[in-house]
Amino acid sequence: MSLYLEIANDIEKNIIEKKYQGRIPEQVILAQKYNTSRVTIVHALKVLQSKKLIKTVKGHGTYITSKAIPDIFLNSGASENDGFTSHINGAGFIKSHVVSFNIRKPTDEEKRALNLPPDEKVYDIIRQRILNNQPAKLEYTVMPVNRIPGLTIDILHKSIYAYIQDTLGLKIGKDDRVITAEKSDAYDMKYLDCAKDDPILCVHQKAYLSDGTPFEISESRNRYDRGALTVNNSKSFL
Template sequence: MSKYQDVANYIEGDIIKKKYHCRLPEQVNLAQKYKTSRVTIVHALKILKRKKLIKTVKGHGTYVVSKPIPNFFLNSGVSENIGFTKHYKKAGKLKSNVITFKLRKANDEECKVLNLNNDDQVYDIIRQRILNNQPTKLEYTIMPVKVIPGINLSVLHKSVYSYIENTLGLKIGKNDRIISAEKADAYDMKYLDCTKDDPVLCVQQKAYLQDGRVFEFSRARNRYDRGAMYSSSN
């Protein structure tokens, strides 16, 4: 793989994780961030343009062809569990494709939402959920390592919630959620096989253990025509 492609992959990963909500930094700043030359950045951006993930507006800069993840509305008053994995395993063959998985320090917003200290680490996870060989759901998830230790790729390819309850012996409590509908963005088109005008069901979530600790800060994007959402009250 060429250096241009490597840098393009790094930038694409940061776009997917919504580190760039609208406009990309200037090329010289991108070169500094990714520790490469401006020439390499130019070629990397050409790769992303061919994939229709970014566009350049002459005289104005380079923009992400997607919508940003909106901020969480805390204390939404919604309190329910959605058993995606358990329910859909009954409906057919379910598997997870891990797009990205890494440990990093929590940012200021995550510290506030997850009640963390500045030096605390989080899992930064993006998963594609596939039902009967069809992509159905795209999940962006942040979890605190000190609350949910031991997550690895093996866990992510199965059920994180099952791991929490059956392996760690923790009890999952209520969730604060906001459910809304949006049109598909570039990553829905890439990972959910959506077309430009397809509706996507968006679920923003702040999830708690029964002891009151927050263990998840996430956003899921669901195809409108594959499966259904299953919910049950606490």
């Protein structure tokens, strides 16, 4: 792995572990810490900018954005320990952990993908799936609030798709998926117990209602050695 990628992963890990809060150290300090040039640090920071983890404000420094995993939930009094539910399926004993659940403004890319009007907000959901007491999958989900109203932590503990169909009375249609193989990043190391260069099976999905309206974009990151992936027209669990 290139040095700048190793540095980017280490900075990302420090962000997730709250070692850096608000902003990250100046480039010259990072160059000294990693015993490298500022050019290498610039390349590393560009990697984190492409992930929307940081943003640089000219003349003021480099700040951490909202993608650094938050620990604040929408329902008052909730904590990470409140985010576990469990059930059994053919793969084994599965626990679901709601890592974070927030409402925010969408990015320009999300607006285009979901055909959103200017002022619409989205749910930003991160869930961890644990198979037989071992972390197996990390899911990032974005959904428009106005199209899927009323989501709560309690619903995330159960099934979003069941809520959409049974409670909202909406019919789920097709989905588009792109499957790629990637190396683990700092989120995978923290929530999937991955080593730095472990392979990850990454599934990018865009889901539609039966009338063709997009209602979800998601990314699931699967450990290579735990569980199996079934690809069909319904939402896969493990």
